[in-house]
Amino acid sequence: MAEEHVEFRVITPKVQQALLAQQTRLRDRARLLISCPDRPGIVAAVSQFLYQQGANIVQSDQHSTDPSSGLFFMRIEFELPNLGAHWDELTGRFAEVARTFQMTWRFNRAHVPKRMAVFVSKEEHCLLELLWQWQSGDLYADLVMVVSNHPDAGATVAPLGIPFYHIPVTPETKKDAEAKQLALLASHKVDLVVLARYMQILSGDFVRQYPNRIINIHHSFLPAFIGRNPYARAYQRGVKLIGATAHYVTEDLDEGPIIEQDVQRVDHRDEVEDLKRIGRQIERTVLVRAVKWHLEDRILTYNNRTIVFR
Amino acid sequence: MAEEHVEFRVITPKVQQALLAQQTRLRDRARLLISCPDRPGIVAAVSQFLYQQGANIVQSDQHSTDPSSGLFFMRIEFELPNLGAHWDELTGRFAEVARTFQMTWRFNRAHVPKRMAVFVSKEEHCLLELLWQWQSGDLYADLVMVVSNHPDAGATVAPLGIPFYHIPVTPETKKDAEAKQLALLASHKVDLVVLARYMQILSGDFVRQYPNRIINIHHSFLPAFIGRNPYARAYQRGVKLIGATAHYVTEDLDEGPIIEQDVQRVDHRDEVEDLKRIGRQIERTVLVRAVKWHLEDRILTYNNRTIVFR
Amino acid sequence: MAEEHVEFRVITPKVQQALLAQQTRLRDRARLLISCPDRPGIVAAVSQFLYQQGANIVQSDQHSTDPSSGLFFMRIEFELPNLGAHWDELTGRFAEVARTFQMTWRFNRAHVPKRMAVFVSKEEHCLLELLWQWQSGDLYADLVMVVSNHPDAGATVAPLGIPFYHIPVTPETKKDAEAKQLALLASHKVDLVVLARYMQILSGDFVRQYPNRIINIHHSFLPAFIGRNPYARAYQRGVKLIGATAHYVTEDLDEGPIIEQDVQRVDHRDEVEDLKRIGRQIERTVLVRAVKWHLEDRILTYNNRTIVFR
Amino acid sequence: MAEEHVEFRVITPKVQQALLAQQTRLRDRARLLISCPDRPGIVAAVSQFLYQQGANIVQSDQHSTDPSSGLFFMRIEFELPNLGAHWDELTGRFAEVARTFQMTWRFNRAHVPKRMAVFVSKEEHCLLELLWQWQSGDLYADLVMVVSNHPDAGATVAPLGIPFYHIPVTPETKKDAEAKQLALLASHKVDLVVLARYMQILSGDFVRQYPNRIINIHHSFLPAFIGRNPYARAYQRGVKLIGATAHYVTEDLDEGPIIEQDVQRVDHRDEVEDLKRIGRQIERTVLVRAVKWHLEDRILTYNNRTIVFR
Known part of the structure; x- marks a missing residue:
């Protein structure tokens, strides 16, 4: 499970405070990055998965390369209440979706600097x-x-x-x-x-x-x-x-x-x-x-x- | 059913040719535009629907306004082989998805200028x-x-x-x-x-x-x-x-x-x-x-x- | 006579050094700014004057407004060896040229911050x-x-x-x-x-x-x-x-x-x-x-x- | 002596008219371009010369390269009433100024397209x-x-x-x-x-x-x-x-x-x-x-x- 709290090595209390505020704001936010061969159904599978996990998509971007290379790239930023508690399950279960579509993928928690x-x-x-x-x-x-x-x-x-x-x-x-x-x-x-x-x-x-x-x-x-x-x-x-x-x-x-x-x-x-x-x-x-x-x-x-x- | 072919009122054969070539290229392409209240599951439902209809998403963009107004906007451009034959069914069936999420929506065929x-x-x-x-x-x-x-x-x-x-x-x-x-x-x-x-x-x-x-x-x-x-x-x-x-x-x-x-x-x-x-x-x-x-x-x-x- | 040397109230020696270096570089440089009614002969008179004083024009820009307002503006940056010693004479003598053309004018020494x-x-x-x-x-x-x-x-x-x-x-x-x-x-x-x-x-x-x-x-x-x-x-x-x-x-x-x-x-x-x-x-x-x-x-x-x- | 009038080979009367209007507007305008070794007195000499010929400087730009190459460049745009009648005298007399400063130079009449x-x-x-x-x-x-x-x-x-x-x-x-x-x-x-x-x-x-x-x-x-x-x-x-x-x-x-x-x-x-x-x-x-x-x-x-x- 990812670290829940990070200390910043800053002496200015003002800066420390600003960074910690942002950390709190980002606590339940994560990003999913995907690269895989392009084919129908990827967006449906990924968004369906996130919905079932209770995540709300905040930003989503995708890119398909030209047909000759046929690659698909995606970045999804989402919120999931109490993310820390669900993290291992979330990332573990996604492995199956990823396997189906031969994805290279990673989840990052936004609050971990x-x-x-x-x-x-x-x-x-x-x-x-x-x-x-x-x-x-x-x-x-x-x-x-x-x-x-x-x-x-x-x-x-x-x-x-x-x-x-x-x-x-x-x-x-x-x-x-x-x-x-x-x-x-x-x-x-x-x-x-x-x-x-x-x-x-x-x-x-x-x-x-x-x-x-x-x-x-x-x-x-x-x-x-x-x-x-x-x-x-x-x-x-x-x-x-x-x-x-x-x-x-x-x-x-x-x-x-x-x-x-x-x-x-x-x-x-x-x-x-x-x-x-x-x-x-x-x-x-x-x-x-x-x-x-x-x-x-x-x-x-x-x-x-x-x-x-x- | 949307018109399958449009004549352009141009005399230059070169221009006519260019526009008709583009029309052919866009024949199986459509765009879906959505506005609705923001809530979880929209992307999943829409992308699932399109996948089931056999559509391949070419470009997808979405935007959520700030939480106070809480609106969601989406534009999806997709390809569906033999689109003309599926058009009425596609748009007809989407009405149900749209109703669930209180969407304002429209499908446009890309090849119709x-x-x-x-x-x-x-x-x-x-x-x-x-x-x-x-x-x-x-x-x-x-x-x-x-x-x-x-x-x-x-x-x-x-x-x-x-x-x-x-x-x-x-x-x-x-x-x-x-x-x-x-x-x-x-x-x-x-x-x-x-x-x-x-x-x-x-x-x-x-x-x-x-x-x-x-x-x-x-x-x-x-x-x-x-x-x-x-x-x-x-x-x-x-x-x-x-x-x-x-x-x-x-x-x-x-x-x-x-x-x-x-x-x-x-x-x-x-x-x-x-x-x-x-x-x-x-x-x-x-x-x-x-x-x-x-x-x-x-x-x-x-x-x-x-x-x-x- | 303008001050020949200025102390900067900076504690960083590096900065002090940089500013003093620039001061030295600018010691013999000045700028002349002119506004007056537009008419033939201004550039000739000013550049002739500066030449006679031994100045070398480094940069010169001028602007005439549209004929209805008929104004002329000029900025000349010049070098004059041992400028400090010539300053009072230079600026004093220019008054006559300025009067002829009804100029608003000022000389500034570049090294005076x-x-x-x-x-x-x-x-x-x-x-x-x-x-x-x-x-x-x-x-x-x-x-x-x-x-x-x-x-x-x-x-x-x-x-x-x-x-x-x-x-x-x-x-x-x-x-x-x-x-x-x-x-x-x-x-x-x-x-x-x-x-x-x-x-x-x-x-x-x-x-x-x-x-x-x-x-x-x-x-x-x-x-x-x-x-x-x-x-x-x-x-x-x-x-x-x-x-x-x-x-x-x-x-x-x-x-x-x-x-x-x-x-x-x-x-x-x-x-x-x-x-x-x-x-x-x-x-x-x-x-x-x-x-x-x-x-x-x-x-x-x-x-x-x-x-x-x- | 430069041509006083140029016919444009255009069939659109509107365009012809526009170009001829501009030609009329530019009839008494010329540009002088100079390159020479940099040294004091160039601007004074040139502007003095133009003043004596009755020219009014409309735009003047100059550039001195870094001291190592020591080159001077200038472009002056001026108006001189009844320019055509003075052209040969103007350009002929300038040769002497040019010689003094080893100038490469050319005058162009602005109305000659x-x-x-x-x-x-x-x-x-x-x-x-x-x-x-x-x-x-x-x-x-x-x-x-x-x-x-x-x-x-x-x-x-x-x-x-x-x-x-x-x-x-x-x-x-x-x-x-x-x-x-x-x-x-x-x-x-x-x-x-x-x-x-x-x-x-x-x-x-x-x-x-x-x-x-x-x-x-x-x-x-x-x-x-x-x-x-x-x-x-x-x-x-x-x-x-x-x-x-x-x-x-x-x-x-x-x-x-x-x-x-x-x-x-x-x-x-x-x-x-x-x-x-x-x-x-x-x-x-x-x-x-x-x-x-x-x-x-x-x-x-x-x-x-x-x-x-x-």
Whole structure:
């Protein structure tokens, strides 16, 4: 049975209070995510099942891919009074429905915050935005740690009571550093790693341990300007819009499933430094949207693409 | 039983061909629209019903209002092989489900094009955009007539074989003119009236005969600049964005349910004439989106608001 | 002669360093703003004058209104080596040119930060964004005080060493409160007052003392939803975009010259609380842009409109 | 001396009238475009010169590149009564100013419409938008011919009296086809070639004859998806925004100076065909903006980048 109550490691009583209020509000709410081959009767079977369990569907979204691939995806958010007491039965019984339709599926209780780690380097704008939205209650998560290869961000997170780990990375120490990071993630049971302008490339070994659970913000409109120095290259190419891309991290650099993108207009007066300044606004907006959707179980992936049920 | 085949009154063989191809593609497709009090079991009952009839749900969207009003809205698009033969049975049997849940509901066959009339005055940009999207197959409708209080647009629609009716309107003749218009709409069984910058205000009598079936484009971002000369007033006020609004027409001028809005940036260099020019682009885009959604049965209304299931 | 050096009241050494670096960079830079009746020869006279003084024009923008009003506006940003030593001569000699063309004009040295006061109530998102952009060096100003009718924001600004004044306001004490505020603004020689969601209406007496020097953020797309509760009213009306407006404050509530506006798309799923959440992002973005343009002397006003030379 | 009057080859009297009205309005207006090494005194010298000639500056824009490249660009639009009579003297005398500052420069009379050729393949949406904006008077040009490798567009342009040339292109005949095209362009003294979804790649020989005078619309947000089938590749990559790019054509495919770009949001429901449909709207908007700016002499290029003085 899922945990009924979670303590948040926050010192500000105001924030603690906001998160706990939300926890209470979400206590009887859950989300069901389904992927399976498309065929008639899925919606009927699933909604019939939930109705019989006493659940009230709050939001329901579905997507069928084109007939050639023939896949079906669904996200249902529902309320069930006294959900905690019914949880094991609910999820246990669903297994049969799932078997009939060859579903990949998961239930998530909405009030259980995902355990989130944020990785950051020197630039803090994305971290600050995450902290802000988290403090205002818009990002419902347990922010269990901030990790950085530089000591700078320590001063930012300390007042909030969030554990900060400074793990320097050099070409020589990268392997050890990743081992330390992975040990931390494991010991804190981290669900989601957010690379908030963490300027290091994670090894394939690292990435494979967190499939679709590492979100990166890339400071360009992918697939334009993959790799280093996208703003300098955007300037060089003379583009009239610059952008940012939030994506799940895969072993191929900047090639993972795109979750969200946005752009802003620039013109000939904007030098590289201006592009960076404008870009920072896009990066933080785009990253927070992607993290929010992940925390709310709104994202499914297939064929290196995302389905985002907003 | 719904008509199985519709002739389009178009002379261009290319356009005729495009619309007929789409008609064939949509032959077995239908949409079900539901409004009812919210309560558990609706989705289960509806999807179970459709499954039993042999229908495959292609797209499904639902919306519950806040608990205080407690309303539920749903749009389901489905395929059913040999739909024409099953139509009467399908719709007849659904009545029982509908009764149980006190539904307001309607089934629409997707291949039956709505019969659309376009009203226009002197400015033709909205008419042109509608004609264009219609010719390219993006607006699936039977364009049965264009009505204008000026003769100018006749030359535009004549080559397309669309009947054009020039009905002048003066304060004295307005009542007669509306009678003529209503007679035309009735005799051609018009489903949707699009006011594509038709600069006359329709009487309450007229409007009441086509509830939620008259779409107007207002050349401002409502509720800003209700009424006459919105661009001149936008200039006067010094706004930094101008907009357009497509809405269903009700008896209160510019107060009907908003379907779609959009804006464009302007600045101090833009005189009233520039605002008009920029505005024309917004108007035509916004109007066409609203008309398209209506034609695809994507819009439900309540409390003077629209739900658009995109 | 303008001050050659300004101390910033910041405790973070990093921020202090960033602002001082920018001060150094801007030491020899100035801006000239001109309004006058339009006629031939103005640009020639002004650019000739600056050239003779040894100035190099870095950016130049001009705007002529329509012939009926016949006004001319200009903003020139220039570099002049050892500007401090030439300042009095430069500005003194320009008076003659100005007289010829009946100019309203002012020179501003770019390295002299404007003295800014921020007024705030309980919601801190606009204040936070201002602080952030200011700390990152994007807003070049001397943030001399934060004033609030609630004590809450004190905890936010204290760590940055910015003086915080809690001045409660009730209908009975409003007059006294404004007197205290005005005394503070006067004693600190404040140049710009930013109302960062300060939910009190300033009296005409207050406003008249700071013409075009008080910037307010209104949480709607003006002139839609003037006054109280714009989000609730936007929800009620069923708009498809919500917006925010930064404007100079005049005696007529929400009627002052608009500096900047922006919007975001919403849909039928968004309740009033969602509109507020989405709106907060628009408000802080729009307000910061307006403040930045003001700080960089990019805004001129006439006829209750703004000219923004970006 | 520049031509005082130009006949437009249009049969619609309404359009002819609109263009002639604009010609009259622009008779005394000219634009001066300058590129030169940056140094003090340029603006003073140029504006002094124009003042002495009796010109009134209507719009003036300038841009200095970063100090390392040290380039200066300027566009001045001015009115001079009885311009035709002063033209030779004006342009002749300016040569001396230009020499002093090592300027590359040109004067253009605004009332002389550029002679424009449009190249198109089968898809007509960009052609239609150009024709429309041209007919409404928003694109001031002499549309001297439409060229296509398919016969289809002939029916579209014929009613407007625009000469249509069907020149088929196969790998074998490409060289001959280009020779024919170049002969047509030369004999009609074409100033601007617009590739409005002309799906053929022009040879380097062709391109070199019209430097910065061929505008192409590429159906992606460059530099993403250079080359063939950008929408299919955008779908494959799962991007959340799709775009279009208007650029001057150089010998390197899709690598020329970017004039304008824009994007639209898409999501997981959009198949390749939807991307194409949405993309068509972006393409036509972006292309028309770029063409309009070119026709109004608003674009300067350097280092494979554009400066657009809007």
